[in-house]
Amino acid sequence: MFRLSSKLLGAATAGASATAAAAFVFQNRPGAAAKLDAPAEPKEINMKAFTFCEVLKTRTSSTGAEGKTGATKRITFGCKCSHQPISMVFVRATAEQHGQGEKPVTKFYNPVATTDSSFDIEVKLYPEGKVSGSLHNAKAGDVFQVKGPARQFKYATGQFKKMAFVIGGTGITPSYQLIKSVVEDSADNTPITLIFANKTKTSVPLLSELMSLQAAHKSQLEVHFLVDEEEDVGDTMRSVGWRNGRVDKDSLAELLPAPTAEGLKIFVCGPGSMAKAVSGSKVFGKGPPQQGPLTGALADLGYSAEQVHKI
Numbered sequence: 225m226f227r228l229s230s231k232l233l234g235a236a237t238a239g240a241s242a243t244a245a246a247a248f249v250f251q252n253r254p255g256a257a258a259k260l261d262a263p264a265e266p267k268e269i270n271m272k273a274f275t276f277c278e279v280l281k282t283r284t285s286s287t288g289a290e291g292k293t294g295a296t297k298r299i300t301f302g303c304k305c306s307h308q309p310i311s312m313v314f315v316r317a318t319a320e321q322h323g324q325g326e327k328p329v330t331k332f333y334n335p336v337a338t339t340d341s342s343f344d345i346e347v348k349l350y351p352e353g354k355v356s357g358s359l360h361n362a363k364a365g366d367v368f369q370v371k372g373p374a375r376q377f378k379y380a381t382g383q384f385k386k387m388a389f390v391i392g393g394t395g396i397t398p399s400y401q402l403i404k405s406v407v408e409d410s411a412d413n414t415p416i417t418l419i420f421a422n423k424t425k426t427s428v429p430l431l432s433e434l435m436s437l438q439a440a441h442k443s444q445l446e447v448h449f450l451v452d453e454e455e456d457v458g459d460t461m462r463s464v465g466w467r468n469g470r471v472d473k474d475s476l477a478e479l480l481p482a483p484t485a486e487g488l489k490i491f492v493c494g495p496g497s498m499a500k501a502v503s504g505s506k507v508f509g510k511g512p513p514q515q516g517p518l519t520g521a522l523a524d525l526g527y528s529a530e531q532v533h534k535i
């Protein structure tokens with residue numbers, strides 16, 4: 225794993241001693257202390273070039289067992305990311321970090337939390353995953369190159385009269401950005417329905433965050449958790465929006481606002497097979513991905529292409 229080398233650390237320590245010595249000298253000059261006491265600005269990532277961002281902490285999320293395919297991990301980077309929903313960052317793993325070939329590999333991730341000096345991403349582990357594997361192996365102090373944020377969808381307050389999200393697995397990360405920003409904006413009262421499908425009860429990314437949002441914004445945010453597993457979710461969980469089953473025509477017809485709902489926008493994001501069955505896939509070619517025609521369950525249920533956005 226790529227850490228700050230002892231040489232770099234040595235230089236940093238030497239630099240720190242020199243700074244401390246300079247501070248001593250300067251603080252003895254009238255008026256100099258205030259400037260020197262000011263905290264260093266955190267590095268802010270940008271789209272022009274990769275920034276070296278240190279991993280501040282990592283934690284295995286509520287989903288799956290650590291190190292197993294499908295588990296998700298929260299990574300906190302010590303860089304500022306002034307993102308607007310929906311946006312993503314580019315994370316590069318060097319050949320040394322991913323250990324599979326000689327070239328660095330870059331992948332996209334949607335920040336799910338930000339502060340003035342840090343941002344978090346939630347990363348699912350893929351088998352042999354180069355970047356996801358490197359991030360799952362990361363320890364505090366490791367450094368990754370990060371670029372961004374880049375906009376995936378621009379939302380204006382009150383742009384739609386109703387919003388719905390049909391989401392599978394880590395497809396929740398971009399949707400969570402948008403849902404959070406809407407419900408936490410006191411000027412935005414758009415009602416939101418989230419239909420969130422996962423394999424098991426214990427493999428739901430951002431579960432505690434979603435439950436907190438739901439509890440704080442009950443009248444605006446309606447969440448339905450669907451789980452594939454056969455074991456019955458039980459009456460208690462059923463009473464708070466959980467059910468067994470997959471996202472299909474029947475569950476969508478029951479849970480989504482009707483196609484006749486005025487100003488409705490439905491966002492779809494999930495694994496390829498799910499997205500294809502729900503709305504048809506995006507079209508990838510030269511240039512930015514295109515929405516492509518609306519097919520699948522949403523088309524069968526009478527929704528129009530204008531009512532649907534494939535994230």
Ligand SMILES: Cc1cc2nc3c(=O)[nH]c(=O)nc-3n(C[C@H](O)[C@H](O)[C@H](O)COP(=O)(O)OP(=O)(O)OC[C@H]3O[C@@H](n4cnc5c(N)ncnc54)[C@H](O)[C@@H]3O)c2cc1C
Nearest residue numbers: 331332333334346347348350352353354355356357394397
């Ligand atoms: C706009 C955008 C935003 C994204 N945001 C997030 C996010 O917030 N969190 C997150 O965990 N992921 C996110 N992803 C997916 C992420 O960018 C990587 O594709 C993922 O981490 C796998 O990369 P890797 O280098 O580890 O896998 P690779 O080394 O490229 O592949 C390893 C194996 O996993 C399979 N695989 C790779 N990607 C997928 C996939 N998406 N679905 C199914 N199989 C796959 C490959 O076929 C291969 O077998 C996002 C993707 C996009 C396009």
